[in-house]
Amino acid sequence: MGADSMEFPEISAMRIVFLGAPGSGKGTQAVKVKSELGIAHISTGDLLRAQVRAGTPLGIKAKAVMDAGQLVSDDVVLGMLEARLAEPDTAVGFILDGYPRNLVQANALDALLTRIGQPLDVAVLLAVPSELIVSRLAGRAQAEGRKDDTPETVRERLRVYAEQTEPVVDFYVRAGKLIEVDGVGEVDEVNARILAAIRVPA
Numbered sequence: 001m002g003a004d005s006m007e008f009p010e011i012s013a014m015r016i017v018f019l020g021a022p023g024s025g026k027g028t029q030a031v032k033v034k035s036e037l038g039i040a041h042i043s044t045g046d047l048l049r050a051q052v053r054a055g056t057p058l059g060i061k062a063k064a065v066m067d068a069g070q071l072v073s074d075d076v077v078l079g080m081l082e083a084r085l086a087e088p089d090t091a092v093g094f095i096l097d098g099y100p101r102n103l104v105q106a107n108a109l110d111a112l113l114t115r116i117g118q119p120l121d122v123a124v125l126l127a128v129p130s131e132l133i134v135s136r137l138a139g140r141a142q143a144e145g146r147k148d149d150t151p152e153t154v155r156e157r158l159r160v161y162a163e164q165t166e167p168v169v170d171f172y173v174r175a176g177k178l179i180e181v182d183g184v185g186e187v188d189e190v191n192a193r194i195l196a197a198i199r200v201p202a
């Protein structure tokens with residue numbers, strides 16, 4: 001065993017959930033960690049936006065819900081996730097970015113991962129104060145023009161997060177899997193904190 005693996009004995013955190021408010025940096029960090037660890041990145045937001053772009057019946061329904069800052073129905077998102085997890089690139093591990101977003105989804109994920117023999121290693125919570133979130137998403141609204149980044153919709157998404165997603169944090173605390181990471185700072189600084197928290201050398 002080399003010095004590095006002695007120093008970082010718990011390198012096996014390969015199945016990861018990213019939790020955090022909208023705009024906390026989940027998507028930004030997931031893209032980096034995906035290439036750093038060579039694992040799959042599954043963003044339910046990206047999967048839904050792809051359906052919207054393709055104009056599928058699912059996408060047409062999801063668009064109105066997303067534009068209002070609400071959560072798309074649990075069954076629809078679980079079906080999409082299950083299909084994505086069946087793809088071969090997930091065998092080496094994955095980051096789930098944007099799922100689960102409520103307790104129904106957290107329980108469904110637990111059951112699904114047990115069934116496919118891929119239990120979760122860790123849930124990483126990116127902690128960012130809401131004032132900063134509002135300004136980050138205002139920046140993205142200008143840069144990318146996402147309909148759900150308008151100030152009213154961002155307020156609604158933060159309300160939905162506090163009401164429905166925050167209980168998921170406790171779910172992973174109780175499961176002994178939660179790690180909280182300070183999400184304030186430069187993207188690379190936050191990334192180094194995440195890698196240190198899951199014990200992978202930066």
Ligand code: B4P
Nearest residue numbers: 022023024025026027028044045066071072098136140187
């Ligand atoms: P998501 O796509 O998950 O959108 P998000 O919460 O805004 O996170 P995202 O990952 O995109 O942003 P990030 O924080 O990286 O969801 C969109 C919608 O899809 C939901 O509202 C819902 O309707 C639906 N949906 C998705 N999953 C669902 C589910 N499981 N169930 C039901 N419905 C679901 O970045 C935000 C901004 O911050 C970026 O501009 C970025 O550049 C910036 N940023 C990131 N890190 C930064 C840093 N360190 N410093 C400064 N800026 C930073």
